Amino acid sequence: MEPFTVEAIAATVTALISxxxxxxxxxxxxxxxxxxxxxxxxxxxxxxALTAAEETPNDPAATRALAGLLHDAADREPEAAAWLSRWLDQAGTVANASGAAHNTIAGTANVRTAIQGYQFNGDINLS
Structure with a gap:
């Protein structure tokens, strides 16, 4: 099972409730x-928290609170973690189908330069 972050949950929830x-x-x-x-x-x-996020879709604090509770529950409960991981895979596909981008750099990544996006047209020059 792929680990997920509070930020990944929050980004997915934001795309769905918006x-x-x-x-x-x-x-x-x-x-x-x-x-x-x-x-x-x-x-x-x-x-x-789910109701609060749904009622205030433009409030990042409400979305992050929901994401934090879900992440904490997944840390404590392997069955919840498995379900949430599957849901995030499905939800990410649905959210990204709308043209939204979700990019995450996590874990022990040692990144000097990162360009994140959904669709690039033309060259990217980092000189």
Whole structure:
């Protein structure tokens, strides 16, 4: 299973709740809502964070709070980690289909120069 970061979760959630991913994004978001409420209950901290993020889609703090709770839960619960990893793979595909970019440099990467983006046209010269 590929490790994931709070930032990756937050970026994916942001793309879905902003509406950028269209109907497929709504369906993917509903999948996360169902998982959260089934696993931890409607009155749980993750469910409350999910509602807050959904109600304030332009608030990065709300999105990051949700992402942090999901990441923490995945650290504690291997089954939640496996589900979230599969969901992120699917959700990332849906979110990126809209033209959004999601790039992550993580772990022990030793990066001097990084150019991240979705679609480049023409040359890139770093001299």
């Amino acid at each position: 509406g950028a991913a269209g109907e497929a994004g709504k369906s993917t978001w509903t999948g996360l809502k169902t998982f959260v409420t089934t696993r931890w209950g409607r009155d749980s901290a993750p469910a409350a």
